Amino acid sequence: MLVGDSTNHSAQIFGAVAAGWLGWYTWKFFISPLLYRDEPKELPYLIPCKIRISLLDLSLYANNTLRKRFGNDPWAVTIMGESLYVIPSAEDVLAVYRAPKTLDFDPFIKEMLSKYGITAETASKMFDTLPGQTKNWMETMIENFKTQMHPGEKLDHVQTRLLGFIDHSLVWGRLHGRMVLEDGGNERVVSLYNWSEVVIVDAQTRAFFDDALYKECPDLLAQFQIYEDEAWKLPMDLPDFATKALRSSKINIESGLRRYLKLSRDERPNDSWLIDILCKDMDKLGLEEDQKVYVLFSFYRVMNANAYKLVFWIISYLLFHPQLMEELKVEIEPAFRDGNHSTPDLSFLFDSCPLLASICEEVLRLTNWPIGTRTVQTDTIIGGKKLRQGRKLLMPYRAMHFDPAVFGADATAFNPKRFIMKKTLVTHKSYRPFGGAAHYCPGRYIARREVQMFTAVMLMRFEITLLEGEGPGNRSHFPKMDDTLPSGGIQVPSKGEDLIVRVRPSKAV
Template sequence: MIRELLHEVPFPVTAILVLAWLLLLWRFWMFTMKPLMRPSDPKELPYWIPYVGHTLAFFRASDKLLERGLNYMNRSHEIFAVRVLGKKIYIITEPADVTAAFRDSEGLSFDGLLGRLLRNFNVKPEAFERAWHKPQPGDWCYIPNNPLNPDQLDLIHFVEAVYKKQLLPGEHEEKLSQAFLSSASKSMQFGPDGLLDNCQMNEEIRRRLSLYSLCRLVIVDAVTRSFFGNHLHNIDPDIVEHMISFNRYAWMVVFGFGTGLFETPVAKPQKALMAALKGEEAWVLKQLLPVMDLVGIDVESRAAMLLMSYWAAISNEYNVTFWILAYLLYDESLFLAVKQETEAAWRQPPPSVASPSSGGEDQDEQLDVMYLSANSPRLEAIFNETLRLRNGAGAIREVTKTCVIGGKVFQAGNSLMIPFRQLHTNEKVWGPTVNNFDPSRFLDKKSLARHPSFRPFGGGATMCAGKTLAKEEVFGFIAILLRRFDVRLAAGAPLDETASRPSKDGSPNIGRIPPFPLMNDTVPSLGINGPIDGMDVIVDITTRCPKKG
């Protein structure tokens, strides 16, 4: 009878019914029977299309996908998996499991991800092989008692060691920090020597600025000059704009969308940056370039490696700074508290010594950024709370051998991801107000800054070496801005009067200031997310300390 019924149904309909039936059987097996038969495997978040899995959702709104996974696991923070481009990605959000994952350097490797990044940044195959080659006696790149590379590291790990030496607290990091502050201070002014004119939203209002443009332009410019001197600016005066554009679309390169038949938005700035980086660079690169020459890295691949390092140095600082300033501008009490903390860090320099952080303009004041970083509890709490809520990145590892974490078996050949936002919003750690911006949580319980559920800089052997420098750059920028200018929301009343208070009739001050900007979570996150396009914070600033003479 069924055969007769099917015979009367048109073939296309029959084919669709058969495919639908097979799909239902497959889905029942994958997400009902298989988990029952293999309880030690992390559960997969169900999907309908084999191989494709959650690929579209991951690249369109990864944060929403991960939240859906947590809800599927009843917010238990048990390990689960998503499937992207046919490959399982294990998702870990429980603090104890995260700690175990960072400790397992044998079964979980960062080198696989690093290798994929190098290829996506267009490091050529031969250069890739040479970069991972460990020098052995008799090799073309082996020098006995090598003064530059005494441990005979492969180029990849040599570069890592050099950057750690530069970025970890000490003499080298301090010089880099001072170079950043000096450049930022020179840029943070109006006129031909500054960058603020480039941030203006309305030429008729002299000092109405885009806060986001202000943070991006000044910080990217200062980082570029502190790492490369004026070299890249001399090669290409638009180097800062190229890097800002590249960073906006860098996710395309990281996830392998930067190449192909059709040119993507990241291609043009990437080409411009690569062209500038093919010359002779300054800074710690003087130590890297001779080793690159010895190993035999071609110019194109060398520029690609330098671009990776350059991009990593600027990719997060301006977004963090923007959010902190936005929070301050929308909260009078926070603004005044931070203003007081930053003011306490300004010092009189020794006689006849120009201030490295004032550009030589104001000889009577000098910013002690180390004091500021160590003695600003309110600013540090805001900094940490911003990192907690706005960090959409995640630590990624390749599973190189079968291992067990949290009672779940990870199969070799798959990947592991520790999404920081889901880790940072674990209700069991942060409480019922987990999604609210509340810096007092870090003031009331200082141990939260060291909690395993707070990992804004990663963990294990790959913890970000530049976290001290990044903090000093953000704190220094804010201190210089608040010292030099009076800042207020463009559409609101002065911050010390009514910006965050009710109006005279007792109603909320809605409408007098624009809505607080929303975070952009529409593209894969590589760190601190910026605001959604069109939701900038517009500010009016007035110079407090005009030039002398």
């Protein structure tokens, strides 16, 4: 073939491909929206069936990038060839909540459970309603979670234990272990992230499980830290060689949980009511041993995945706002009636410290990346747009948390008194740090109280300062958030962005 012929042939192929692509693009993003006005508009992308947007990009709503294009209307996006709906409006989110049968959350739960090793057969047992029953196993367990975690006697019991363990751990004599990087006697250099994680995860573990769990899994906290550091890989279906640490830590924890489940009830008398009934109900359901372990592991991970991260961010914000820290100390000091190293008056702390509550809510707003998801079971109308059966929809709650119409012109900034100046924000329909409707996180009551107590006790019992850098004028910078992939909860700091602090015991007053 002559060179000219080859060139002409290539040009013809290129022209045909270009014409095909132009036809596809014109139809997809210009003609189709005109013909199907009742369906959500789709965010344009250049290459069919390729990634156009990640879950992270949905957070651009916070900066109005996508809001300018679509307003508050539902819209569509293609991720890895799958078309998804995005619901940005608080009103439309409420409409989603009101349609739990047609817009179903269960497929997402099943998908997440499968990541922990729970089989389709086990999931079927959990979600199938047997003849003569009004609720399936999963619905019953959700009710049990609410019974344990909503205000009442059972919450009071586990909360008293949890807060007591935090109070017990946040003392100078127990500031040791892997969180301490340098020990100078009366001064220690500490990883704030590790300190927060160890204290909170340990307290939550002891509050819900008997101490016998530590006998069966002595390195539980260290293994959990490894798992959490690697957990970003969980939804990505990476090959085995890329998840060795993740799988190894999971196996180690599961081995301890397996031994723990074999203990008699008398050998673990301090199990919370929730753990006790969870184990009994798994027996009634006839789950195999491995499946019981996977279910218990999934509970342990979800229980411990967020509170310590929120504590880290709260203390970080306070360290970079020293005047605010001093103002907060003045507010919380009356709770420590017998001196700053005493156990605080919790009623005063939770009911008479509005600045403490506002700071915690504001940091929660800024650092939480919750995303609600549903599967469309039948064609339905939301926000005036038809959502088609079989597709998934996403509700990027974080976008709502940055809506200037609700949170003000400074919605993207840290304003510690925002929830004091506008008290209705904490219950506003656009503020969804714990989701909503039937799947409203039942742990929200205890989570708020443990982070408030941790913050108050840490500030009163320790003098914490930023660690200065080695070079002249090199001061610690505020930790950068890892925004590569939303976690569905509190985001972690980026690698190398842990806050290293100097810690001394405060003078007894």
